Amino acid sequence: xxxxxxxxxxxxxxxxxxxxxxxxxxxxxxxxxxxxxxxxxxxxxxxxxxxxxxxxxxxxxxxxxxxxxxxxxxxxxxxxxxxxxxxxxxxxxxxxxxxxxxxxxxxxxxxxxxxxxxxxxxxxxxxxxxxxxxxxxxxxxxxxxxxxxxxxxxxxx
Numbered sequence: 001x002x003x004x005x006x007x008x009x010x011x012x013x014x015x016x017x018x019x020x021x022x023x024x025x026x027x028x029x030x031x032x033x034x035x036x037x038x039x040x041x042x043x044x045x046x047x048x049x050x051x052x053x054x055x056x057x058x059x060x061x062x063x064x065x066x067x068x069x070x071x072x073x074x075x076x077x078x079x080x081x082x083x084x085x086x087x088x089x090x091x092x093x094x095x096x097x098x099x100x101x102x103x104x105x106x107x108x109x110x111x112x113x114x115x116x117x118x119x120x121x122x123x124x125x126x127x128x129x130x131x132x133x134x135x136x137x138x139x140x141x142x143x144x145x146x147x148x149x150x151x152x153x154x155x156x157x
Contacts (some may be wrong), residue, residue, distance in 0.1 A: 002098045003072050004073075004074055005069065005072055005073055005074070005109040005110065005111065006073075006074050006075075006076045006088045006089065006090065006109055006112055007014065007073050007074070007075060007076070007108075007111070007112060008075075008076070008089060008108065008112065009075060009110050010068075011108065011109065011111065011112035012073055012075055014075065014112075015066065015069060015070055015111060016070065018066060018072035019066045019067065019070065022059060022062060022063050022066065023063060026059055027059060027063075028053050029042075030056045030059055031056075033048075033052040033055070034049065034052040034053060034056060037051075037052050040078065044067070048072050050086070055083065069111060073109075076088065076089050083155050083157060084135075084155070085132055085133065085155070086131055086132060086133050086134075086135050086152065086155055087107070087131070087132075088092045088107055088108070088122050088153060089106065089107065089108065089157065090106070090107050090130075090155055090156070090157065091104065091105070091106045091154075091155070091156045091157065092105055092106075092107070092130060092151075092152060092154065092155055092156075093154040094130070094139075094150040094151065094152055094153060094155075095150065095152040095153055096149070096150060097138065097148075097149035097150065097151055098148070098149065102153065104118055105118050105119070105120050105126075105130075106118055106119045106120070107119075107120060107121075107122045107127050107130065107131070108120070108121065108122070109121070110122075110123055123126045125141055125142065125143055126141055126143075126148075126150075128141075129141030129142075129150075130150070130152070133152050134152065134155070135152050135153065135154065135155055136152065137151075137152075138150065138151050138152075139151075139152065149157060
């Protein structure tokens, strides 16, 4: 059984688009490559055929994984979420107690995580450490090089 993950509308749309691209564009390309390689003769010594079959196996594995992710995906209605505590899809402003640096993050499902755009996974060490905290709380988060302390300044949706 697949595990349940919560996504924004945009994240769910991106997953579906990627799956459709793999099925509708990439799958036919690989089928054509296999057919072309098969037409070249002896399959026992045909490197192109072997490479195309391997690519097909990798593609099918990717499609299967995406389908499993989508089966467990749930769309969250952000307007119904409580803003008094940090939850999935919370936007948080935190301050690093050690250096005073302030950061803004949005906690998202693994598939949507993108640090460059300020989206961190709820399953990351920082994401796990922030879950359930309220404004004013200090989250102590264990990371490989020690413990970080973050003060929660704001929570929004």
